[in-house]
Amino acid sequence: KAYSIKNLNGPLFGVIEGGNANANNGANATVSSFALVNQTVNVPQGPAGGVACIAKNVYMNYCLVQGTVSGSGAVGGLIGKAEGVYLTTCAYIGASSFSNSTLQSSGGSVGGIVGESVGKTIRNCLVYNANLQTTGGNAVGGIVGTESMTVIDSNYSMAYALSNGGQTTEKVGRIVGVFTDDNSSGSVTDANGGWRGMQLNWSAISDDGTNRHQGIDLVYAGGKLKMAKENSVFNLLGDSWSTPVYGTRPTEL
DSSP, X not given: OOEEEESOBSOSEEEEEOSOTTSTTTOSEEXXXXXXXXXXXXXXXXXXXXXXXXXXXXXXXXXXXXXXXEESSOXXXXXXXXXXXXXXXXXXXXXXXXXXXXXXXXXXXXXXXXXXXXXXXEESOEEESOEEEOSTTOOEESSEEEEESOEEESOEEEOSEEESOSSXXXXXXXXXXXXXXXXXXXXXXXXXXXXTTOEETTEXXXXXXXXXXXXXXXXXXXXXXXXXXXXSBOOOSSTTSOOOOTTSOOOOO
Protein backbone atom coordinates (compact mmCIF):
# COMPACT_ATOMS: atom_id res chain seq x y z
CA LYS A 1 0.00 0.00 0.00
CA ALA A 2 1.23 3.50 -0.88
CA TYR A 3 0.64 6.63 1.20
CA SER A 4 0.45 10.33 0.31
CA ILE A 5 1.81 13.24 2.35
CA LYS A 6 0.51 16.60 1.12
CA ASN A 7 1.79 20.16 1.50
CA LEU A 8 5.01 19.21 3.28
CA ASN A 9 7.27 22.22 3.85
CA GLY A 10 10.78 20.79 3.83
CA PRO A 11 12.39 17.43 2.98
CA LEU A 12 10.91 14.22 4.34
CA PHE A 13 14.33 13.34 5.79
CA GLY A 14 17.46 15.38 6.30
CA VAL A 15 19.83 12.39 6.26
CA ILE A 16 19.15 8.68 5.71
CA GLU A 17 22.01 6.27 6.32
CA GLY A 18 22.08 2.49 6.20
CA GLY A 19 24.97 0.69 7.86
CA ASN A 20 25.69 -2.23 5.51
CA ALA A 21 26.52 -1.38 1.92
CA ASN A 22 26.37 -5.04 0.85
CA ALA A 23 22.78 -5.80 1.92
CA ASN A 24 19.48 -5.54 -0.05
CA ASN A 25 20.72 -4.23 -3.38
CA GLY A 26 23.45 -2.31 -1.62
CA ALA A 27 21.58 -1.03 1.42
CA ASN A 28 19.98 -2.09 4.67
CA ALA A 29 17.76 0.99 4.96
CA THR A 30 14.63 0.86 2.78
CA VAL A 31 12.41 3.79 1.79
CA SER A 32 9.33 2.79 -0.22
CA SER A 33 5.77 3.36 -1.42
CA PHE A 34 4.69 6.95 -0.86
CA ALA A 35 3.94 10.19 -2.66
CA LEU A 36 4.92 13.67 -1.50
CA VAL A 37 2.36 15.99 -3.09
CA ASN A 38 2.62 19.78 -3.40
CA GLN A 39 5.89 19.78 -1.48
CA THR A 40 8.15 22.82 -1.01
CA VAL A 41 11.80 22.34 -0.02
CA ASN A 42 14.21 25.24 0.52
CA VAL A 43 17.56 24.48 2.15
CA PRO A 44 19.64 27.70 2.43
CA GLN A 45 22.87 25.85 3.13
CA GLY A 46 23.78 22.42 1.78
CA PRO A 47 22.23 19.69 -0.40
CA ALA A 48 18.47 19.43 -0.89
CA GLY A 49 16.03 16.73 -2.04
CA GLY A 50 12.34 16.01 -1.71
CA VAL A 51 12.85 12.68 0.06
CA ALA A 52 16.29 13.31 1.58
CA CYS A 53 18.99 15.93 1.43
CA ILE A 54 21.65 13.21 1.89
CA ALA A 55 21.22 9.43 1.54
CA LYS A 56 23.84 6.72 2.02
CA ASN A 57 23.46 2.94 1.57
CA VAL A 58 19.71 3.16 0.99
CA TYR A 59 17.29 1.13 -1.15
CA MET A 60 14.48 3.36 -2.43
CA ASN A 61 11.53 2.38 -4.67
CA TYR A 62 7.99 3.47 -5.59
CA CYS A 63 8.47 7.02 -4.33
CA LEU A 64 7.01 10.10 -5.99
CA VAL A 65 7.78 13.76 -5.34
CA GLN A 66 5.64 16.55 -6.77
CA GLY A 67 6.70 20.09 -5.94
CA THR A 68 9.73 22.39 -5.86
CA VAL A 69 13.21 21.87 -4.37
CA SER A 70 15.97 24.45 -3.92
CA GLY A 71 19.28 24.54 -2.08
CA SER A 72 22.84 25.83 -2.15
CA GLY A 73 24.53 22.45 -2.71
CA ALA A 74 23.58 19.41 -4.78
CA VAL A 75 19.84 19.43 -5.53
CA GLY A 76 17.71 16.53 -6.76
CA GLY A 77 14.02 15.87 -7.10
CA LEU A 78 14.32 12.95 -4.68
CA ILE A 79 17.84 13.08 -3.22
CA GLY A 80 20.37 15.90 -3.12
CA LYS A 81 23.52 13.86 -2.51
CA ALA A 82 23.49 10.05 -2.78
CA GLU A 83 26.20 7.53 -1.95
CA GLY A 84 25.66 3.81 -2.40
CA VAL A 85 21.95 4.29 -3.15
CA TYR A 86 19.89 1.80 -5.19
CA LEU A 87 16.94 3.80 -6.49
CA THR A 88 14.28 2.31 -8.76
CA THR A 89 10.77 3.06 -10.08
CA CYS A 90 10.53 6.57 -8.68
CA ALA A 91 9.40 9.86 -10.17
CA TYR A 92 9.78 13.60 -9.80
CA ILE A 93 7.05 15.91 -11.12
CA GLY A 94 7.55 19.66 -11.27
CA ALA A 95 5.33 22.54 -12.34
CA SER A 96 3.15 22.69 -15.42
CA SER A 97 4.61 26.00 -16.60
CA PHE A 98 7.81 26.38 -18.61
CA SER A 99 8.69 29.60 -16.77
CA ASN A 100 8.69 28.06 -13.27
CA SER A 101 12.00 26.79 -11.90
CA THR A 102 11.20 23.58 -10.04
CA LEU A 103 14.68 22.31 -9.12
CA GLN A 104 17.26 24.97 -8.39
CA SER A 105 20.69 25.32 -6.78
CA SER A 106 22.66 28.47 -6.07
CA GLY A 107 25.99 26.66 -6.24
CA GLY A 108 25.84 22.90 -6.83
CA SER A 109 24.88 20.15 -9.25
CA VAL A 110 21.19 19.68 -10.11
CA GLY A 111 19.50 16.47 -11.30
CA GLY A 112 15.90 15.53 -11.89
CA ILE A 113 16.20 12.51 -9.58
CA VAL A 114 19.58 12.94 -7.81
CA GLY A 115 21.84 15.99 -7.72
CA GLU A 116 25.07 14.10 -7.10
CA SER A 117 25.41 10.30 -7.14
CA VAL A 118 28.40 8.18 -6.10
CA GLY A 119 28.02 4.45 -6.63
CA LYS A 120 25.10 1.97 -7.00
CA THR A 121 22.10 2.30 -9.33
CA ILE A 122 19.36 4.63 -10.60
CA ARG A 123 16.90 2.68 -12.74
CA ASN A 124 13.41 3.01 -14.23
CA CYS A 125 12.72 6.55 -12.99
CA LEU A 126 10.81 9.42 -14.56
CA VAL A 127 11.26 13.20 -14.49
CA TYR A 128 8.26 15.15 -15.71
CA ASN A 129 7.32 18.82 -16.19
CA ALA A 130 10.55 20.08 -14.66
CA ASN A 131 12.72 23.16 -15.15
CA LEU A 132 16.23 22.55 -13.72
CA GLN A 133 18.57 25.44 -12.99
CA THR A 134 21.94 26.00 -11.35
CA THR A 135 24.52 28.78 -11.52
CA GLY A 136 28.22 29.26 -12.10
CA GLY A 137 28.52 26.62 -14.80
CA ASN A 138 27.80 23.73 -12.41
CA ALA A 139 26.50 20.39 -13.70
CA VAL A 140 22.82 19.89 -14.49
CA GLY A 141 21.24 16.71 -15.88
CA GLY A 142 17.72 15.53 -16.58
CA ILE A 143 18.21 12.50 -14.31
CA VAL A 144 21.52 13.08 -12.45
CA GLY A 145 23.60 16.24 -12.19
CA THR A 146 26.99 14.67 -11.40
CA GLU A 147 27.60 10.91 -11.68
CA SER A 148 30.46 8.75 -10.41
CA MET A 149 30.52 4.93 -10.53
CA THR A 150 26.72 4.77 -10.83
CA VAL A 151 24.64 2.51 -13.09
CA ILE A 152 22.00 4.70 -14.78
CA ASP A 153 19.55 2.62 -16.78
CA SER A 154 16.06 2.93 -18.33
CA ASN A 155 15.29 6.39 -16.97
CA TYR A 156 13.27 8.99 -18.87
CA SER A 157 13.47 12.76 -18.55
CA MET A 158 10.57 14.85 -19.79
CA ALA A 159 12.02 18.10 -18.43
CA TYR A 160 11.23 21.41 -20.10
CA ALA A 161 14.66 22.93 -19.77
CA LEU A 162 18.09 22.61 -18.14
CA SER A 163 20.35 25.58 -17.43
CA ASN A 164 23.62 26.21 -15.61
CA GLY A 165 23.80 29.93 -16.33
CA GLY A 166 24.85 29.45 -19.94
CA GLN A 167 28.56 29.37 -19.12
CA THR A 168 29.29 25.94 -20.60
CA THR A 169 27.20 23.37 -22.43
CA GLU A 170 29.62 20.55 -21.63
CA LYS A 171 28.17 20.23 -18.13
CA VAL A 172 24.56 20.13 -19.31
CA GLY A 173 23.06 16.81 -20.45
CA ARG A 174 19.51 15.62 -20.79
CA ILE A 175 20.34 12.44 -18.81
CA VAL A 176 23.60 13.23 -16.94
CA GLY A 177 25.34 16.59 -16.60
CA VAL A 178 28.87 15.41 -15.78
CA PHE A 179 30.54 11.98 -15.68
CA THR A 180 33.30 12.47 -13.11
CA ASP A 181 34.69 9.00 -13.89
CA ASP A 182 34.29 9.33 -17.70
CA ASN A 183 31.57 6.68 -17.37
CA SER A 184 34.20 3.94 -17.02
CA SER A 185 33.08 2.60 -13.63
CA GLY A 186 29.42 3.47 -13.97
CA SER A 187 27.15 2.58 -16.86
CA VAL A 188 24.78 5.04 -18.49
CA THR A 189 22.92 2.75 -20.87
CA ASP A 190 21.35 3.49 -24.24
CA ALA A 191 17.95 2.58 -22.72
CA ASN A 192 17.68 6.02 -21.11
CA GLY A 193 15.62 8.60 -22.98
CA GLY A 194 14.85 12.31 -23.07
CA TRP A 195 12.28 14.57 -24.67
CA ARG A 196 13.51 15.89 -28.01
CA GLY A 197 12.00 19.33 -27.29
CA MET A 198 14.06 19.87 -24.11
CA GLN A 199 16.11 23.06 -24.06
CA LEU A 200 19.69 23.11 -22.78
CA ASN A 201 20.92 26.58 -21.81
CA TRP A 202 17.98 28.08 -23.73
CA SER A 203 18.86 26.29 -26.97
CA ALA A 204 17.32 23.28 -28.67
CA ILE A 205 19.19 20.00 -28.26
CA SER A 206 21.75 19.28 -30.96
CA ASP A 207 24.19 16.41 -31.33
CA ASP A 208 27.35 18.53 -31.30
CA GLY A 209 29.92 16.08 -29.98
CA THR A 210 29.45 16.93 -26.30
CA ASN A 211 27.26 15.10 -23.79
CA ARG A 212 24.29 17.38 -24.54
CA HIS A 213 22.41 14.84 -26.65
CA GLN A 214 22.00 11.62 -24.65
CA GLY A 215 19.65 8.66 -24.79
CA ILE A 216 16.66 7.76 -26.92
CA ASP A 217 14.75 10.62 -28.55
CA LEU A 218 11.19 10.78 -27.22
CA VAL A 219 8.47 12.65 -29.07
CA TYR A 220 4.71 13.18 -28.79
CA ALA A 221 2.50 11.98 -31.62
CA GLY A 222 -1.25 11.40 -31.55
CA GLY A 223 -1.36 12.13 -27.84
CA LYS A 224 1.15 9.36 -27.09
CA LEU A 225 4.77 9.39 -26.00
CA LYS A 226 6.88 7.48 -28.51
CA MET A 227 10.44 6.81 -29.54
CA ALA A 228 11.27 9.16 -32.40
CA LYS A 229 12.44 6.42 -34.76
CA GLU A 230 9.83 3.78 -33.98
CA ASN A 231 6.08 3.49 -34.26
CA SER A 232 5.45 1.68 -30.99
CA VAL A 233 4.17 3.54 -27.95
CA PHE A 234 6.90 4.02 -25.35
CA ASN A 235 6.06 2.27 -22.07
CA LEU A 236 7.06 4.40 -19.08
CA LEU A 237 7.64 2.64 -15.76
CA GLY A 238 5.39 -0.32 -16.51
CA ASP A 239 1.64 -0.75 -16.52
CA SER A 240 1.14 0.89 -13.13
CA TRP A 241 1.99 4.32 -14.56
CA SER A 242 -0.17 6.26 -17.00
CA THR A 243 1.19 7.49 -20.32
CA PRO A 244 1.87 11.21 -19.75
CA VAL A 245 0.07 13.99 -21.57
CA TYR A 246 2.33 17.03 -21.57
CA GLY A 247 1.14 19.78 -19.24
CA THR A 248 -0.46 17.33 -16.83
CA ARG A 249 1.02 14.80 -14.44
CA PRO A 250 0.96 10.99 -14.24
CA THR A 251 -1.46 9.24 -11.92
CA GLU A 252 -0.23 9.47 -8.35
CA LEU A 253 1.00 6.40 -6.53
